[in-house]
Amino acid sequence: MNSNILQDLKQMIPSDIIKVDEPLKKYTYTETGGIADFYISPKRYEDVQQVVKYAYDNEIPVTYLGNGSNIIIRDGGIRGIVLSLLELNHIQSSDANIIAGSGAAIIDVSRKARDLSLTGLEFACGIPGSVGGAVYMNAGAYGGEIKDVIDYARVIDEKGNMIQLTHNELALDYRNSIIQSEHYVVLEATFTLAPGKQEDIQAVMDDLTERRESKQPLEYPSCGSVFRRPPGHFAGKLIQDAQLQGHRVGGVEVSKKHAGFMVNVDHGTATDYENLIKHVQQVVKEKFDVNLEREVRIIGESLDETSTEG
Template sequence: MLKDDILTKLKEIVPTEIIRVDEPLKRYTYTETGGEADFYLSPTTSEQVQQIVRFAYENDIPVTYLGNGSNIIIREGGIRGIVLSLLSLDYIDVSDSSIIAGSGAAIIDVSRTARDHVLTGLEFACGIPGSIGGAVFMNAGAYGGEVKDCIDYALCVNEKGELLTYTNNELELDYRNSIVQENHLVVVEAAFTLTPGDLDDIQAKMDDLTERRESKQPLEHPSCGSVFQRPPGHFAGKLIQDSDLQGHRIGGVEVSKKHAGFMVNVDGGSATDYEDLIHHVQNVVKEKFDVDLHPEVRIIGEHPQERH
């Protein structure tokens, strides 16, 4: 299907104002890297998400889902087909001890909303920079807590454009994994069941976690967050640090001197710089400690030479 034909059809099923053509994706990633999307769509309702996904499925057009781009690297060749941004689905509703949030809502904001309603259970998320959709996608966690601990259900759209409900158990939430990843679903909404708590205790815990995060993580530079999953029996950052790799730079990207588990864009680095540095770190740690490091960050898109 030709690009002009796709655009014509898209304008028939969704509002023109949510469609952008040849949109630079570096505007939407924390690493500040990424080529162009053929079509960048920002639906404002779950029904629009269904319409777009159904159209793509019926016409064999690839769809890539994008939250707030905090744990992703997009290559300079960009992404073919449709990039579907969920950021406009950013509502947060509270009812008794439950919070329902759109997939585009920042999990930090949901954590703060829980605090404001004196609900405990989401304090761990007060420093996680991802969206709700991304947090469910990878079962985001920090400081001993994870999405699995408090999520009730998620509304997801499958590849055929069908809206389905997945309970906590059905989501198969595991360490940085879920059925959302395995089945190429897109989260449009999630509900959390929390517990009434004490405001001073909730605030004290959030203050402590925020201080720990700010003192240890390199928040002053663009990054993709924690780069590697935790290898069994080890800590990725400690292995990288013990490999004398802190400060090692390829292009404009370097292993953070503040926290070895992070890679920061210090001088106009590219996605290729990130990938090359990731591979270098993997090779050195493997050679030195015989431990395989697996990326936690998602790396997507085409290499520049692949784009036609």
């Protein structure tokens, strides 16, 4: 079956962008994850469309991957096709607008805005995600969110049709968007910013960078902030008050520097991450009667599922 799919793919798209049985831990910030049956990294929108249409017509699952910063891929890997969008990384400008491909780092977009003396994206100067991921989850930090600056996004639906969504049509909310519910894939986004003074923009970015580096455990692999902010609480404070900092499962532990992070300190696995997340949720629920919801996405198959499939 996989050999037939490979033949079909090679007839549609350049063969050098197709990898078979590719280890996904190479592409995640946690440095965990099993293999992908097919890992494809298109450089053109047309290739993305071709692959998505083919997968839809042949009932092959497709998983989209940005830069892997806020995701845990299970140790059993991902069946079907993994579409990496990192090659779609152009950043262009027109007046007060910046048009960025899905695979561009949102940090780089914020720096481009600074270089053009455009204000509004300073909050994103330390967000490690891609533009596509940032739109997908309406990423935010230090009082700013993607919904504050995005004008529209170009996306592809499950059938491979290209659609342009306006700010309102994106339905951006706290760590949520229509991209998630409709299973769209972001190709590019346009941000509308305001003229500002470069030195003022740089000063804000320097301040936010210092605050981030002093508080977050950037020296270890991690998936970023693990939990959403519970109403009336802060996830990190609850975890800290539950005395869970430093608690370890396998090679993954709750960061001693920031309780909202879980870091891979000793060759941890995705299973270690999942088990630690469940433990933290259980303890916080028992101690404070607060349900911690994951912000990090967990996808793929466990090793048990892979082995039972043979």
